[in-house]
Amino acid sequence: MKDLLESRKEIDEIDDSIIRLFEKRMEVCKNVAEYKLRTGKPVLDRQRELDKIATLKTKASDDFYAHGVEELFEQIMAMSRKMQYKLLNEEGVNNDIGFDIVDKLPTEDATVVYQGIPGAYSQQAATEYFGDKVNYVNVTTFREAMKYVRDGKADYAVLPFENSSAGIVTDVYDLLVEFQNYIVDTFDVKIEHCLCGISGATIDDIKDVYSHPQAFMQSNKFIEEHGWGKVNLANTAISARYISEQSDKSRGCIASENAANIYGLNILHKGINFNDSNTTQFIIISRQRVARRDAGLICISFEMPHASGTLYQMLSHIIYNDLNMTRIQSRPVPDKNWEYRFYVEFEGRANQPGVVNALSGINAEALNMKILGNY
Template sequence: MRSLQDSRNEIDKIDEEMIKLFERRMEVCRDVADYKLKTGKPVLDRKRELEKLEALKGKASDDFYAHGVEELFEQIMSMSRKMQYKLLTEEGVNNDIGFDIVDSLDCEGARVVYQGLPGAYGQQAATEYFGEKAEYINVTTFREAMRYVRDGKADYAVLPMENSSAGIVTDVYDLLVEFSNYIVDTFDIKIEHCLCGLPGTKIEDITEVYSHPQAFMQSNKFIEEHGWNKVSLANTAISARYISEQTDKRRACIASENAAKIYGLDVLYKGTNFNSTNTTKFIIVSREKITRRNAGLICISFEMPHASGTLYQMLSHIIYNDLNMTRIESRPVPEKKWEYRFYVEFEGKSNQAGVINALSGINAESLNMKILGNY
């Protein structure tokens, strides 16, 4: 029987030969990139790749090796494309993704729109970020806020993107794709829900509570312990206003302390949410394609061909360019059964070579890629 060391030595020799052949192949790919640069041909030619893979598989001695050959050359072809994107970027092709760099956002006198009534967490986020010298507009829906920005009725919108307990705000993700507005910054607000009631109300009086579904989700344990009936309203501030208009002390709401103050309610219990670190991340949205000089995150959306391995191929562009992915979410694509749109966030700046390379690759190989912001 052959010794293990002899086998390992032979594998080492084969690996060295494979490396030389790989580098030789990649050098030829430089010529391919040069040709495509001069002729304007796209880097990805999937029809040619599939034909090539079938031919290579046919040269394998059995099905097991055929599958391995297919996987190996998929990776080699992928690396070839990535090198070609890099070379094209170095030659000035697709190396500007169109963001204007600014030192900071212009907050003084800015028209800022948020969803909900005064007292909503959106108002809190807006006023804490933009300060006293901004002009504030409140609207009923997230869509209306995005429309205000798109149409120039507001300079910025402040919208919730994710809560640390309840997860993403799916409607906002969908609207980022629908509207040509861009995320220009994010801002975190610590959420402390309160049980609020009419002046003089006692907890033992309550039988019914009103609030937004996410506030219920975040305060579910507290509510279940008391056995109260839940009634959903559009947001926590609307719930506070509704209770302020009632005369029945059996009704209360889950809202912020600020909302209770605005609508003249008593705070009966602070911290109804079970997670003391409960935080909501808000995004600052502009119609201008701008990025702050110290921005460090890119967010994109894309769809993909419905085929095995395509998500990996998209994400491999981020890995290959040494970028750190910080988030991935998926949402169903409307009117396309069992197809999904992916939202990916990764570290980087819009003028960074690795970012441009990654975006060039994803844009060429995915469907409907959109840059949602650099913030």
């Protein structure tokens, strides 16, 4: 049996050889990138890679090594592609992701649309973000808000994106892919839900509570403790308005203190959400493909081949370019059972070389990719 130190020395020598051969291979790949630059050929030739790996696997001595060869060369080829994307970007190929850089968002005389009615948390987010020097308009649904922006009826929309207690607002995620609108900023609003009722009502009178499903999720513990029935409505402020129109002490709603004041309701209990730091992140949407100069986050969506390892390959472009991923979500792809669209947010700016490199790689290798915003 060989001495351990002797075996380790032999491994070190082999590793040194692997490094020299790896670097030699990458130098040859630079020639490939130059050829593709001259001819306009795409970096990724998936069939060529599959054929190459299949051939290399036949040269392994058993199935275990064949599987190892497959994984090893998939990584080597992925690193080769990343280097080629970088070289092409340095030569001015695909090095602009198409965002105009501005010092600040133009808001003078802007029209801002939000979903819901006065008293909605979306209205609160809109007014806190834009102030009183813009024009506000409200619509019934998130889709209508996106249409207003797309059609030029509004310059900006304010939509809820994610709640710290109840998670993402799935409809908004899906609409970001459907519409050619872009996230240009985000804004956090601390949410404090109140149980509200008509004048003279008490908690003991309540039998049914009306509100938006998200508000129910955020206040579920309080509702279940009292055993009340739940009735979904489109918006917390709509719920407040509805209850104000009833003469029924047995009906209550979950809404903000502002909504209770607007619609003349009594607050029966404040802060019924189970998380004291309950916060909703709102996104500011524009039809203009712009990014503030101080923007620090990129959000993209993509679909990919339904095969083992493909998600890792997509995310590896972010990792390889030293970018920090801050969010990942998945949503089902319509009409494709068990296939998913991924939403990824990572730190970076539209004019940052590493960002351009990562997006070039994902765009080339995903089935489709959309940049949802730089904010």
